[in-house]
Amino acid sequence: MNAPRTIAEYLKQLRDALRGADPALIQDALYDAEEHLRAELAENPQRGEAEMLAHVVGTYGAPDEVADLYRDQEIKIQRALRPPPMPKRRSAMGRFFGVAADSHTWGAMFYMVLALASGIFYFTWAVTGISLSLGLLVLIIGIPFVVLFLSTVRALSLLEGRIVETMLGVRMPRRPPYPAMTGMSLWQRVGAIFTDGRTWTMLFYMILMLPLGILYFVFTVVPMVVSLAFIASPIGLAFNNDNVLINWGLGSHEPGWGDALLLCIIGVFLLFATLHLVRALGKMHGAIAKGLLVRSDDERA
Incomplete structure (x- = not known):
């Protein structure tokens, strides 16, 4: 060489x-x-x-x-x-319930719950910045404001990458796409920011996080709450004094301990199914974050 x-x-x-x-x-x-x-x-x-x-x-x-x-x-x-490797489980039941021992499952769950709040923040920041940038372009401070706004987008994307790596276990950059552009003129720095396609994919990611955050929150919290409610059905039956009827498709009747036990079992399976769903969503979002926030070899060439 x-x-x-x-x-x-x-x-x-x-x-x-x-x-x-x-x-x-x-x-x-x-x-x-x-x-x-x-x-x-x-x-x-x-x-x-x-x-x-x-x-x-x-x-x-x-x-x-x-x-x-x-x-x-x-x-x-x-x-x-x-994290320590999970023991390999050969049986289907072992693989199904073993998801709870995977640390990535719980990291993904925390990320899915927090994604709604972070998605609202990212979306608000991006839309407000875009609106103000378009409105201020007719003024002398327009270009400096746009550059400042896009710089904050790049900084937030780096922060988001650290969150994704910590919670989802996906390797993300620990440095920005470029150094401080030492030796470059102001207009060269501005041009580098505007011509870098990754700047715009980062902005798109921030806007995309709102609908994704809503979906993640719904797909995580709703089945989790339903499964926990089913699991707690025996406790509810013990303190229930109302004349409630239940129907399993075989006619209505007052709930008994058999019904409570069946709901509890359904709740357990629903809980672990939700954990599998959450882990799958975490892997999917890690791929999305990697695709939109990380520079590829073709972009550097």
Whole structure:
């Protein structure tokens, strides 16, 4: 591999060396490398890019060496953060009830419940920002406001990525798509934000979170409440003094302990079915977040 002579060449070689790795890892590695290289160039303006890179390769590392280092670090970090593996269950009943022992299930449940509140916030922030940006474009402060608004969208997307990784277990970026754009003019920075397609997918994600948050909340809370109510039916029967009739399709009758036990069993199965649904929703949303918030190799090329 030829020695890189520009920052763009170094980043391209690093991207090629990391090909096949997780896109979030690639984004972090490119961010760290570009930030370091631009800082070195800014601290030593008398050096050209080629001279600076020749020095950096000896200290920071060649692109393939940096790629190997990031791969090794990622393996160590994932091993440290990964929860203990679930024991393999061969029976269908074991797999059905074993979902409760999966930590990702409960993380997904918390995320689904909180998604309504976060979705309302993201949607309100995005729609308000878009409305104000369109209204202020006719004024001199319009462009700076749009840039500020889009910068907050990128910051919120990074925060959302950390929440997704913590609760859903999906590897998300720990760095922004780009460093602070050191050495670029104001208009170059503005152009980079507007021409980056990921800026607009992040904005779309924030708007999408409201309908998704409503669906997640309904699909999680409603069956959970119904299942817990069924499970608690024996307690309700013990304190019930009203003349309530129940109908299983065989005629109406006053509920007894057999009915309460049947409802309790249905509630248990409904509860664990809800946990499977929640875990599936968590995996689905992790894929959505990864697709909309993480830069792909094609976008970097």
